[in-house]
Amino acid sequence: MSAHPVALGGIHHVAYRCKDAAETVEWYERVLGMKYVTAFAEDHVPSTGAYDPYMHVFLDAGKGNVLAFFELPNQPAMGSDPNTPAWVQHLAFKVPSLEALLDAKMHIEAQGVDVLGPTWHGIFQSIYFFDPNGHRIELAADIGTAEQYAELEKVARPMLEEWSQTKKAPRHADWLHAKPE
Structure with missing residues (x-):
């Protein structure tokens, strides 16, 4: 190759x-x-x-x-795409751990910023907030195992192919949605 x-x-x-x-x-x-x-x-x-x-x-x-x-x-005032939900376009930054994510949340809230989360995504948890320009920011802490990341890489192509045909969420990684108790 x-x-x-x-x-x-x-x-x-x-x-x-x-x-x-x-x-x-x-x-x-x-x-x-x-x-x-x-x-x-x-x-x-x-x-x-x-x-x-x-x-x-x-x-x-x-x-x-x-x-x-x-x-x-000199340009018209900033706007956002009215056909795209606010949660779609965002900047996501990695933090080193779940503890660092929780510490960041406390700091950001202390700055007067509203924070949503943490939100569980199976292989990472994240928090969300907006900057003064209206851009959505995400901080994410990876929590997955090497095996989980390898499995997701393995099913990535089949998931994309199924999505392209059906426009419905493929179930190749259902385990990702089962939040542990």
Whole structure:
């Protein structure tokens, strides 16, 4: 088997829009402990040349992962896709343990942020909340076993094929939905 012609080395950064760059940086530093690492500000978009002033801020999310935001003052106000439920589009960050997840929940709530969860997902538990821009954030702690992750990888293709044919939830991993007592 030959190597794929596209040699990915991970995610360089993920970018979203924000209402206010300074407020966003302050919130992610205070609430999630991210480090503000750099910014770009231009009056013209480098790729298109279009006049559209922006501030592009970058935050270190740990382990080489960068979360970025654009403030676009000349564009219409931010909105969300009215055809997509609010729970679908979100940023999920890994925390090292269930204990760390619970500690994070207490800290985030102490910052005045409403937090939902923890929610049990079989192989991980997570909490959910919104940033000041309306982006849903998830913190997730893996709790699965190596065997469970291997089984999920094994059934991933058959589940996708069944979903594509039926548009109903495949039952290949029913064990995942049985919450232990």
